[in-house]
Amino acid sequence: xxxxxxxxxxxxxxxxxxxxxxxxxxxxxxxxxxxxxxxxxxxxxxxxxxxxxxxxxxxxxxxxxxxxxxxxxxxxxxxxxxxxxxxxxxxxxxxxxxxxxxxxxxxxxxxxxxxxxxxxxxxxxxxxxxxxxxxxxxxxxxxxxxxxxxxxxxxxxxxxxxxxxxxxxxxxxxxxxxxxxxxxxxxxxxxxxxxxxxxxxxxxxxxxxxxxxxxxxxxxxxxxxxxxxxxxxxxxxxxxxxxxxxxxxxxxxxxxxxxxxxxxxxxxxxxxxxxxxxxxxxxxxxxxx
Amino acid sequence: xxxxxxxxxxxxxxxxxxxxxxxxxxxxxxxxxxxxxxxxxxxxxxxxxxxxxxxxxxxxxxxxxxxxxxxxxxxxxxxxxxxxxxxxxxxxxxxxxxxxxxxx
Numbered sequence: 070x071x072x073x074x075x076x077x078x079x080x081x082x083x084x085x086x087x088x089x090x091x092x093x094x095x096x097x098x099x100x101x102x103x104x105x106x107x108x109x110x111x112x113x114x115x116x117x118x119x120x121x122x123x124x125x126x127x128x129x130x131x132x133x134x135x136x137x138x139x140x141x142x143x144x145x146x147x148x149x150x151x152x153x154x155x156x157x158x159x160x161x162x163x164x165x166x167x168x169x170x171x172x173x174x175x176x177x178x179x180x181x182x183x184x185x186x187x188x189x190x191x192x193x194x195x196x197x198x199x200x201x202x203x204x205x206x207x208x209x210x211x212x213x214x215x216x217x218x219x220x221x222x223x224x225x226x227x228x229x230x231x232x233x234x235x236x237x238x239x240x241x242x243x244x245x246x247x248x249x250x251x252x253x254x255x256x257x258x259x260x261x262x263x264x265x266x267x268x269x270x271x272x273x274x275x276x277x278x279x280x281x282x283x284x285x286x287x288x289x290x291x292x293x294x295x296x297x298x299x300x301x302x303x304x305x306x307x308x309x310x311x312x313x314x315x316x317x318x319x320x321x322x323x324x325x326x327x328x329x330x331x332x333x334x335x336x337x338x339x340x341x342x343x344x345x346x347x348x349x350x351x352x353x354x355x356x357x358x
Numbered sequence: 359x360x361x362x363x364x365x366x367x368x369x370x371x372x373x374x375x376x377x378x379x380x381x382x383x384x385x386x387x388x389x390x391x392x393x394x395x396x397x398x399x400x401x402x403x404x405x406x407x408x409x410x411x412x413x414x415x416x417x418x419x420x421x422x423x424x425x426x427x428x429x430x431x432x433x434x435x436x437x438x439x440x441x442x443x444x445x446x447x448x449x450x451x452x453x454x455x456x457x458x459x460x461x462x
Contacts, residue, residue, distance in 0.1 A: 121390035
């Protein structure tokens with residue numbers, strides 16, 4: 070592993086129990102978000118509006134799967150293997166945000182584009198905050214992931230600009246934003262406040278979730294408003310301690326393993342072949358890099 | 359709208375035609391070409407060109423190189439052994455041109 074000199078935690082062995090739990094929590098949220106979003110994206114295969122868009126979205130899904138793999142690989146340092154992390158994991162052990170598990174409205178391309186946009190802006194902010202992580206195995210991987218994110222954002226923004234130029238499709242974007250915005254807020258929910266406090270105190274992530282959410286909200290609303298889309302304001306409660314959850318958060322955030330009814334069937338579908346073949350190991354068609 | 363795509367392997371190489379993409383404008387054409395034509399092959403640069411903007415003249419409309427013997431266009435009178443590779447290449451081209459014209 071390169072560039073570990075100024076890291077407080079060069080590897081798993083340097084972590085105390087509390088910090089180890091926080092690192093794992095951070096990694097599970099990162100990896101699970103990427104995995105489930107990619108799985109949903111693949112539903113657009115052969116259904117996107119043009120061949121070119123189809124290939125582009127499939128390419129983005131592959132990128133996200135690759136990012137998930139990078140984060141899951143760090144988790145294998147904690148003793149997990151791929152079967153524990155994906156194939157034999159219970160649905161309520163997954164910690165992804167409920168944004169990424171929502172089914173697409175059938176044939177609604179705006180839904181896919183808006184979701185990708187809300188997600189990628191959040192991922193971009195999150196990754197930038199991880200560039201200074203005190204945990205070297207995370208920090209060292211950020212560059213690789215960020216290198217692919219530019220395309221995702223460019224793809225989403227270019228589509229949004231063009232869709233917004235037409236009344237009918239602008240209304241569809243607005244409807245998708247209205248529907249998905251509360252779910253997008255769950256991207257900035259902690260698993261619990263103590264874990265989030267450890268993540269910030271130990272410098273595992275350079276910014277806390279509230280700062281990330283503000284960054285995300287500013288960028289998303291200024292862009293969307295520039296193309297004629299209204300974005301709800303952040304409706305925050307008056308009283309809060311460590312992390313303030315917005316009032317319009319959906320019932321299920323996903324972060325604590327509590328998911329919407331759409332997740333269990335998606336996981337079943339994803340692991341169907343593994344279960345049917347009665348596998349107890351993960352198949353690798355390529356050696357890890 | 360169809361955009362023809364030209365891919366350059368590495369800096370200094372020619373951009374060579376590699377296919378096309380459907381896209382409403384240049385910006386989207388570049389975005390699509392990046393994935394469709396730059397994803398799996400070594401790529402240093404891509405050009406996209408509106409298909410309508412490409413001019414063409416083909417072998418049905420003209421006789422490329424003319425119809426008479428123009429062997430002076432080729433390097434064939436150097437008596438150096440072994441021949442430089444440029445000379446060999448030029449002779450090969452000449453032979454091809456003669457065959458094509460039906461002279462050889």
